[in-house]
Amino acid sequence: MGQDNRPGLRAPQYAEHRGWFDRPMRWAQLTLVENDPGQYDREFWLDYFRRVHADAACLSAGGCICYYPTQIPLHYRSAWMGDTDPFGDLVAGCRKMDMVVIARTDPHAVHQDVYDAHPDWIAVDAKGRQRRHWAQPELWVTCALGPYNFEFMTQVHREIMSLYGVDGIFSNRWAGSGMCYCEHCQRNFRAAYDMELPRTRDPQDSAFRSYLLWRQERLFALWALWDKEIRAINPGARYIPNTGGGALSSLDMKTIGQLSDILFADRQGRHGLIAPWANGKNGKEYRATLGRKPTGGVFSVGVVGSYRWKDSVQSPAEIRIWVADGIANGLRPWFTKFCGTLHDRRWLKVVEDIYNWHHRVEPYLRNESPLARVAMVYSQQTAAFYGGEQARQKVEDHALGFYQALIEARIPFEMVHDRLLDAEHIGQFKTLILPNIAALSDAQCRQLREFVTRGGSLVATFETSLYDEWGMRRDNFGLSDLLGVTYDGSIEGPMQNAYLRLERDPQTGAHHPLLAGLEDAERIINGAFRVKVRATEPFANPPLTLIPSYPDLPMEEVYPRVPRTDIPEVYLRELGKGRVVYFPWDIDRIFWEVLCVDHGKLLSNSVEWATNEERPATVTGPGVLDVTVWRQRDSLTVHLVNLTNPMMMKGPFRELYPVGEQRVRVCLPEGVGAKRVQLLKAGGTPHVVEEPGHITVTVPSVLDHEVVAVDLI
Ligand SMILES: [Zn+2]
Numbered sequence: 001m002g003q004d005n006r007p008g009l010r011a012p013q014y015a016e017h018r019g020w021f022d023r024p025m026r027w028a029q030l031t032l033v034e035n036d037p038g039q040y041d042r043e044f045w046l047d048y049f050r051r052v053h054a055d056a057a058c059l060s061a062g063g064c065i066c067y068y069p070t071q072i073p074l075h076y077r078s079a080w081m082g083d084t085d086p087f088g089d090l091v092a093g094c095r096k097m098d099m100v101v102i103a104r105t106d107p108h109a110v111h112q113d114v115y116d117a118h119p120d121w122i123a124v125d126a127k128g129r130q131r132r133h134w135a136q137p138e139l140w141v142t143c144a145l146g147p148y149n150f151e152f153m154t155q156v157h158r159e160i161m162s163l164y165g166v167d168g169i170f171s172n173r174w175a176g177s178g179m180c181y182c183e184h185c186q187r188n189f190r191a192a193y194d195m196e197l198p199r200t201r202d203p204q205d206s207a208f209r210s211y212l213l214w215r216q217e218r219l220f221a222l223w224a225l226w227d228k229e230i231r232a233i234n235p236g237a238r239y240i241p242n243t244g245g246g247a248l249s250s251l252d253m254k255t256i257g258q259l260s261d262i263l264f265a266d267r268q269g270r271h272g273l274i275a276p277w278a279n280g281k282n283g284k285e286y287r288a289t290l291g292r293k294p295t296g297g298v299f300s301v302g303v304v305g306s307y308r309w310k311d312s313v314q315s316p317a318e319i320r321i322w323v324a325d326g327i328a329n330g331l332r333p334w335f336t337k338f339c340g341t342l343h344d345r346r347w348l349k350v351v352e353d354i355y356n357w358h359h360r361v362e363p364y365l366r367n368e369s370p371l372a373r374v375a376m377v378y379s380q381q382t383a384a385f386y387g388g389e390q391a392r393q394k395v396e397d398h399a400l401g402f403y404q405a406l407i408e409a410r411i412p413f414e415m416v417h418d419r420l421l422d423a424e425h426i427g428q429f430k431t432l433i434l435p436n437i438a439a440l441s442d443a444q445c446r447q448l449r450e451f452v453t454r455g456g457s458l459v460a461t462f463e464t465s466l467y468d469e470w471g472m473r474r475d476n477f478g479l480s481d482l483l484g485v486t487y488d489g490s491i492e493g494p495m496q497n498a499y500l501r502l503e504r505d506p507q508t509g510a511h512h513p514l515l516a517g518l519e520d521a522e523r524i525i526n527g528a529f530r531v532k533v534r535a536t537e538p539f540a541n542p543p544l545t546l547i548p549s550y551p552d553l554p555m556e557e558v559y560p561r562v563p564r565t566d567i568p569e570v571y572l573r574e575l576g577k578g579r580v581v582y583f584p585w586d587i588d589r590i591f592w593e594v595l596c597v598d599h600g601k602l603l604s605n606s607v608e609w610a611t612n613e614e615r616p617a618t619v620t621g622p623g624v625l626d627v628t629v630w631r632q633r634d635s636l637t638v639h640l641v642n643l644t645n646p647m648m649m650k651g652p653f654r655e656l657y658p659v660g661e662q663r664v665r666v667c668l669p670e671g672v673g674a675k676r677v678q679l680l681k682a683g684g685t686p687h688v689v690e691e692p693g694h695i696t697v698t699v700p701s702v703l704d705h706e707v708v709a710v711d712l713i
Contacts, residue, residue, distance in 0.1 A: 019236050020167055021262040024056030024100045025362055026355050027296050027334030030090070031104065032060040032067055033341075037081040040340030046093040052352050053359035057094045058170055058334070061087045061103035062156050064110065064139070068163065072155050074118075076111050091164050102240065103166045107153045108173035109139040114148075121148035124182040126199065131177075135308075144176030145218040146184030150225065157226050161233040168238045169230055170264070175219050175243065175251070179211075189214055203388040203471055212384060216251055223259060242266050246285040246415075247383040247395055254419040257289025264334060268300030269314060269322055270651050275400075276321050276643050277407050277626050280329030284415035285378060287330055288425075292368070297331030299323055301347035303652075313344040317704075318652035321643065323354055324705035328628045328639035330367055333358065361680045364637050364709045371616040371629040371636070372412040373430040374607055376402060379418040382439040385471030386463075393589075398436035398461060401592030402603060406433075407643070409604030410619050410627045421447035423454070431611040434460040435588045441469035445478035452482055455577035457610035462586050463491075463531060483582040484573050485533035493529030493586075497558070499547035500526050500569050512543035513609045514570065514581075517601045523547060524598040526569070530585035535571065542568030544602075570602075572609070581606045617666050623659030624648065625702070631669070637680075638664055638708040640699065662699040664708050672712045680707040 028049050032040070049057060060067050066077045067087040078086070087103070094101050115122055115130070122130040123141040133139035142148045157169050181197055189197050192214050198207035219241075227239035243249075244256050244263055256263065265282040279297060286295045299322055302312035323333050335351050342348075358365065378399060387395040406413050416426055418437060421444055426432060432451065437460070440448075445465055452458060458479075465478035466487060476487045501523050502515055511519050518524065526546070546567040551557040571582040583606070591599040616629045623644035630637045640662060647653045668674060674695050677688045686708075687698040697708050 019261065020100050021238075022294050024294075025332050025365065026052065026054045026358055027056045027058065027264075027332065028052070028054035029058040029104070029298070029334060029336040030060070030340060031336065031338045032078075032086065033339045034065050034078045035080045036340040037067065037078050037084060037086040039080065042086075042089060042093065042340075045090070045340065046097070048348065049094065049099065050097055052355035054099065054355065056100035056102070057090075058102050058104050059087060059090045059094070061105055061160050061164075061169075063105035063107045063153065063171070068160070070156070070159060072152075072159055074114050074152070075156055076113070088164060091166065100167045102168040102170045103160050103164065104170050104172060105153065105156060105160070106172045107144070107149055108142055108177055109133050109136070110142055110148070111139060115140045118148070120183055121146065121152070122182065123177060123180040124185075126179070126181055128181065141177050143180045143182045143185060144174065145180065145188070145215065145222075146182060149174070149222055154225060154229055157239070158229050158233065161230050161237060165234050166237065168240050168262075169226070170240045170242065172242045174222075174241050176215075188218070192217070201389055203385045209385070209470070212250070216255075219251060220255060220259070227259075238262065240264070244286055246281065247378045247380055247399060248391055249380065250384070252380060252419070253285070253289045253417050257291070257293075257417075260290060260293060262294050262296075263290055264296040264298050265331060266298040268298060268336065269302075269304035269318070271303075271305040273650055275404065276645075276648060276651065276653070277325055277403065277641075279322050279326040279331065280626055280628070280641070281403060281415070283326055283329030283331040284413075287370070288378070288415045288417040289420060295331055296334040297323070297326035298334045298336050299326065300336055301351060310338045311343045313347045315652050315654060316346070316350045317654060317656045319347065319350050320354065320656065320704050321641070321645075321653055325626055325641045325643075327358065327365065328626060328641045328705065330370070330628075330630070357681070361707070361709070364632060364635055364680060364707060366632055367630040367637075368633060369428075369631050370412070370414050371631055372414045373428075373613065373616060374406070374411055374413040374433065374611060375416040375426065375429045375431070376406070376413060376433040376435060377416050377418050377421075377437050379437045379439060381418065381469050381471075382437055382467075385469070386439040386467050388471075395436065395438075397592045398586070398588040401588035401590070402433055402435040402461075404595070405588070405591055405600045405603035406607065407626055408600055408624060409607070410625055411604065411607060412616055412627050412629045418444060421451070423450070426451055426456070427454075429456065430613060431457040431459065431607060433607065434458060434464045436462040436464055436586070438463040438465070439467040439469055439471050440465045440478050442478060444469070448479060449482060452575055452578040452580065457579040457581075457612070458482065459581040459606050459610050461583045461588050462529070464582075466531070480536070482573075482575070482580050484537040484539065484571050484580070485535050485582065485584070488532035488534045490532050491529055492532060495526060495528055495530065495549045497552040498526035498549040499523045499560075501545045501547050501564060503541060503543050503545055505541050512572070514543050514572065514602065514605045516605050518598060521598070525594075525596055527585040527587055527590040530569070533584050535568070537573065539568055539571055542570060543572070544569040570606075579610045579612060581610050614667060617664060619662055619664050621660060621662035621699075623702075625659070625662070629666075635712055636666065636669070636710045638666060640664070640702050640706045640708070642702040642704055642706075656704045658701045658703045660701060662702060664697045664699055666695050666697065666708070666710060668693055668695065668710075669712070674710050675713040676711040678709045680709050681705055
């Protein structure tokens with residue numbers, strides 16, 4: 001009999017092979033400190049895990065400090081454990097509750113005896129000095145890419161797996177603590193690339209470029225080694241590194257997505273100017289390469305910041321909004337607590353409330369796929385090779401600005417990895433956003449061209465595709481044919497006091513939909529940098545034209561010398577069923593810096609015009625909400641996370657403020673009707689208006705998080 005590839009018939013086989021990974025929905029992590037054994041209240045923690053319905057735990061086992069009776073020389077045992085087995089006791093307690101258990105190791109630091117026995121295992125700085133630990137000078141920092149990890153930690157991982165047969169091993173700080181110049185790194189790099197380790201961080205320096213690749217090769221080899229050794233003992237177990245992230249992360253997310261069966265986004269909270277939607281952004285970034293594989297969202301209950309108060313407790317409102325935004329974006333919550341002895345108990349009830357709700361509504365959180373039709377591309381190669389040490393400003397700020405605009409516009413969206421632009425990974429989307437995705441290979445440009453040929457739309461900004469995958473400037477945009485422009489050889493900026501003129505159609509007097517909400521304005525502010533381009537296609541009546549910079553002082557001089565030009569500042573094209581919008585200036589980056597409401601409107605209008613179809617869910621009402629839309633097996637959900645708060649752009653939240661009535665118009669999938677509609681937070685049956693193919697649900701109020709759940713028939 002031939003293989004039947006109809007999707008419904010393949011699913012059970014997939015289910016059999018997917019192991020334990022999809023089962024846990026709520027994670028608990030207790031990271032023991034060295035003096036916990038014999039002092040902390042183990043039964044309290046096991047009882048807490050039970051009370052919060054945690055179905056998986058991550059427990060401290062070994063590495064820098066070992067919490068079980070290891071037989072491996074130089075594997076440092078907690079001085080407080082005596083003859084006991086603190087790790088084994090916790091594992092047994094969790095197993096009694098049928099929890100998945102993974103062991104935590106941390107290989108980044110060692111004690112003096114390791115240094116004495118194997119000085120070559122210690123990391124070395126650029127000046128050739130072995131590195132003491134920056135926070136605890138009695139310890140030494142290890143080299144991640146040499147024999148300490150490849151040999152010693154391999155033994156440790158084997159021992160943990162042989163003794164306890166846990167479901168996986170999770171390592172923190174496994175990837176090193178900055179560049180290492182030890183003898184092994186020097187020799188191995190020379191052997192691989194025939195050059196000396198770089199002394200600069202310039203991505204155009206061939207040694208540094210090679211180093212970025214070599215470091216990844218070493219770490220992926222280490223991951224593969226540990227995973228192989230672990231599986232040889234327990235085939236169902238996995239090695240799970242603490243790794244991954246967005247454009248600024250250093251290990252290739254496409255490879256990470258392929259290697260992982262499960263992964264955890266370790267973004268414990270926000271500090272400084274991190275927006276509360278940043279946790280959801282992690283969820284989207286991980287999902288871009290992991291697809292439906294489960295991803296946990298590691299959150300701290302404490303204050304997160306560079307001063308590292310690990311024993312602190314955060315405000316309940318801040319914990320709630322951070323976790324809610326992760327859940328709304330597909331992350332399974334994982335609380336992390338350092339130290340088994342509690343110095344402040346205020347967080348316990350907060351996490352218990354979140355987890356108990358999560359447990360109660362679990363079937364509606366077992367998402368099968370997001371229903372967003374818009375996706376934003378992120379590009380690690382653009383950050384590494386075009387952005388270099390300025391990647392935060394030159395790359396990530398563009399993405400953050402566009403992200404904020406999409407949140408304000410309540411447009412459901414996903415993120416996409418630039419190395420996964422094939423039809424399988426982007427076919428579900430109508431519109432791709434390219435926020436200054438400067439570095440793209442010819443092959444990636446070809447994939448984007450094919451996407452548009454299939455009817456997809458693009459919104460691109462600034463230097464998108466002006467560089468190749470190594471960050472080398474091209475003579476012209478790789479996407480010149482789609483954008484309809486060529487590069488004119490220079491970039492102007494920073495521009496002081498430059499504007500945009502808003503133009504109507506000269507025949508009809510109407511405004512282009514791009515200018516919706518700006519009809520009463522004749523001009524708005526420009527960005528700070530613009531790429532000079534030349535149109536290769538006719539662009540009739542561009543809705544935005546340049547008003548060049550003019551003096552901003554003395555005040556008597558502040559009048560436009562050139563009040564009007566015919567230089568477009570947006571290029572709009574219709575190509576078959578697809579549409580392409582190109583802003584040749586830094587609209588998204590300047591939006592993140594200045595947050596001018598007009599730029600936010602232009603960004604969201606550009607996505608609306610390019611997408612040219614109804615959203616999967618349209619939410620109208622006051623406030624700032626993160627809106628996500630999901631399909632489960634038998635239901636559909638719309639999450640509303642209420643970010644409206646005076647502390648939105650700089651936390652922590654002190655208090656949650658409810659927003660008033662929201663009308664949620666949901667498109668039902670073809671051929672499917674709504675059986676029952678619930679509000680999973682507020683409870684009860686909301687007011688629902690049904691029309692063919694749609695329902696409109698009235699949500700009276702949202703405090704922090706509401707989920708409209710629609711059972712389908
Ligand atoms: Zn080294």
